[in-house]
């Protein structure tokens with residue numbers, strides 16, 4: 289009888305700690321709803337003590353996403369635990385996740401605490417969390433560099449204090465698969481009461497082994513894996529959810545385990561997370577990279593045409609990637625468009641959202657002969673990003689060339705009126721961004737600019753992602769157009785609108 293492996297998704301907490309990945313409450317809620325459709329068992333929604341924005345996002349998710357367990361992170365500190373509980377108390381299934389470092393190096397240099405004090409604090413804080421919430425997870429941070437006897441000891445005492453889930457983090461991504469598997473087996477064999485709790489693992493990817501380590505842990509008795517979509521996370525990231533899930537499914541001949549993940553939702557989830565965080569997926573990334581199911585060489589193509597299994601160990605359909613690139617055009621009607629949306633996995637859209645999407649599709653079909661699936665996905669993802677538009681681009685005009693100084697004129701509207709400004713710059717994008725700064729009267733730093741073509745072809749939609757910063761906070765904006773200067777201007781204004789929204793306190797800033 290296959291055993292269930294619980295999927296604990298920490299994209300919104302550890303994933304969002306990636307440098308440059310920053311999400312507002314609205315975006316986190318969209319991702320949490322998608323994670324629910326994906327079928328994850330638990331969502332770590334954030335670290336409520338870290339900032340007002342994090343607190344608000346965790347609380348909003350706890351109130352609106354009812355199927356998975358909603359987890360809030362807290363150091364083993366009373367104020368953290370109180371704040372975590374405040375954020376998740378109305379969740380259908382709340383869990384407090386508290387942690388303290390247990391390796392000699394962390395206890396000595398970071399915590400400046402003796403091991404006995406760490407043990408005492410862990411017991412006190414798990415007991416305290418238990419007075420608030422039935423479900424309490426405990427993590428000994430830097431678990432893989434902790435002396436095993438000390439690890440066993442602390443796990444035993446927190447079980448006695450009421451912990452329901454024990455999570456072993458490879459915080460610095462140091463472990464090797466055999467070694468990590470042996471550690472998990474050692475815990476199973478040496479910790480009294482371990483059979484009464486869920487044993488979990490949390491692997492970082494510094495040596496590229498996070499997924500291998502998670503699988504080794506499963507084979508040695510771990511029942512929960514903590515992971516992120518696209519392997520997002522601090523430094524080299526966390527174990528990639530889609531890789532663990534598809535490894536278990538594809539090699540079910542080796543692994544007698546299953547997950548409740550609806551694998552057909554993987555591609556959609558991955559795309560959404562990538563769009564909203566502005567963290568692009570490398571083309572050769574396993575499972576969700578754009579080349580993951582592409583067959584370039586003649587020999588491979590020949591094999592695939594005879595029998596897909598010659599070079600394909602799983603189908604693109606199994607992760608929700610549709611093979612057919614059905615083309616729509618300006619004569620396609622609303623019915624065909626709606627059907628295509630459903631086939632692409634966008635069955636949760638409201639009627640208003642479909643109306644907006646259809647209008648955008650018609651605009652695009654006027655400019656572009658064939659509208660492909662990827663165009664439609666980009667249009668919908670842009671809609672998800674929508675924040676209240678304080679400022680909107682009315683028009684822009686550029687003059688540029690290899691012998692001219694680029695100049696740009698923009699007209700921007702808001703409810704207070706219309707502003708028109710011009711500026712020169714190093715190229716048309718720079719000139720346009722400077723003209724927008726002048727028109728709106730803001731000063732922000734451009735941290736990153738990324739342009740990609742959504743499909744191939746000279747009339748492809750250009751998708752621009754910009755990251756801007758103000759006072760250390762990062763805001764990500766996206767813009768879509770067949771004209772790349774227009775896409776750039778829209779992305780830049782979108783990022784500024786998000787900044788204004790955060791500053792108005794409707795959405796808090798990120799840590």
Ligand code: KIV
Pocket residue numbers: 302387427429430455457458459460490492
């Ligand atoms: O990597 C880590 O140790 C963590 C803990 C908070 C679980 O993220």
Ligand code: ZN
Pocket residue numbers: 302457459490492
């Ligand atoms: Zn971590």
